[in-house]
Amino acid sequence: MKRDRTVHVITVFVLIAGLIGGTSIIGTSVVGCASVSRNAYISSGITHTTARVALTGWDEYLSQQYTTVTNLTEANPEKAEKLRAELLEKEVKVRDAYEKYQAAQLAVLTAAQAFSQIAPSDPNSPRAEDQLTASIAAAGITLSALVDLIQKFGVKL
């Protein structure tokens, strides 16, 4: 039940972050760069909370699985070692997915910070906005990939 809620929470977070990020782009021409940057800042914070929740679920799963390995070691060391190797392989993939997400999230904040310093009338404003838009989209993709991977590897829904 707790894992069901975890994934439901993650889904809501992703949707809300997407809503904030999307409205920030639509609202640029009306409210200016400061609001777009603010919404990107908020969206980034919510998205990162989502990633943390996802990794908490992953950590709980690993804790149980590695305990199983430990308990199995004396009775069947070969099977235990095989299971441990599989877990380590999964961990490498989740870690890599998380670090890609981290890099994408840092790109969002860097772009939002730069955009917040630009006046709406500045000729560089459209390009900076495009960069922010692209970075938000990329971060969303990396977060989805991370959550999908964790679910695929056994954090049950």
Place this chain on the structure above:
Amino acid sequence: MEAIIIGILEVIFREAPTAIPAIRDLLAKKNPTKDDFDKAIAQIKADTYGKLVPHSQLPPTVPPVTPA
């Protein structure tokens, strides 16, 4: 819009109440400053895989050694 979002989150996060104050703080920021962005960036950098997954059995990542 912030009120709607908080309302949704309050319903969903009964099991994770610590997330609500953090979200409230985020939404309270009218104009994030350079310092706010710097802190957010620092927080994301500090949240390494090893820190967020304490039961990991991967060896810690060793940063590349800079030649003297």
